[in-house]
Amino acid sequence: MLEKGFAFRLTVGRLTILDSVYESQFATAISSRSGAEAFAIRALDGNRYVAHILRLSGVSNRKAGTGNASAAVFVTNASADGPLFPNVVASAFALTPSEVRMLLAIVEIGNVSKAAEALGIAETTAKFHLSNVFAKTGTSRQVELVKLVAAYASPLAQQ
Numbered sequence: 001m002l003e004k005g006f007a008f009r010l011t012v013g014r015l016t017i018l019d020s021v022y023e024s025q026f027a028t029a030i031s032s033r034s035g036a037e038a039f040a041i042r043a044l045d046g047n048r049y050v051a052h053i054l055r056l057s058g059v060s061n062r063k064a065g066t067g068n069a070s071a072a073v074f075v076t077n078a079s080a081d082g083p084l085f086p087n088v089v090a091s092a093f094a095l096t097p098s099e100v101r102m103l104l105a106i107v108e109i110g111n112v113s114k115a116a117e118a119l120g121i122a123e124t125t126a127k128f129h130l131s132n133v134f135a136k137t138g139t140s141r142q143v144e145l146v147k148l149v150a151a152y153a154s155p156l157a158q159q
Contacts (some may be wrong), residue, residue, distance in 0.1 A: 007043035007075070015073060017051075029053040030071050040092030040152070041075075050088055050152050055148055067126050089152045093136045102129035106142055107149050 002008055009016055017026045022041045029037040037053045052074040090100045098117060105115035105126075116126035140146050 006045045007041060007049065017041060026051065026053075030073075040088050050093065051075050079080065089149060092152070093133075095133065095136060099129050099133050099136070102126060103133050103145060103149065106133075107146050110142065 002010055005018070007018060009018055017023050019042060022039070025039050026041075029039060029051070039051055039053075041049050041051050043049060052073070053111055055073045056069055056071055062139075086100050086104060089095065089103065089147060095103065101119055102115065105119055106112070109115045109118060112130060115144050116123045119126065121129075133145065134140055137145065137148055
């Protein structure tokens with residue numbers, strides 16, 4: 001990704017995101033005190049990725065020989081296969097909590113009627129939330145949603 005220059009650049013030993021929309025979110029994640037964070041980015045070529053930030057402690061830095069590195073950055077695309085970060089999907093597409101619950105129910109259950117029953121909502125309400133999810137994600141079928149959700153899986157979480 002660095003060589004192609006469509007998402008990140010390395011300037012004076014510092015990794016930055018080319019799209020200024022994501023730069024402050026990236027800087028916040030890098031400087032965060034938490035152990036790991038993930039967030040969505042869109043590359044200049046239009047593809048969507050998830051950046052997984054793993055904070056490095058001072059001891060880890062010395063052992064790994066990374067000098068002054070403060071974090072490791074892993075970037076994945078739709079071929080990822082691991083646990084999902086629903087908050088990343090929600091922020092990437094501006095989904096409401098109800099829409100995220102519906103999206104996850106569709107991914108896990110697959111059937112609108114059964115998803116509505118599992119969520120304790122009317123089928124019409126489930127269809128309403130699902131149509132909003134389709135509109136916000138630019139998809140039109142449930143199978144497309146499942147593929148999209150796969151893009152937001154974490155390579156860092158243990159399976």
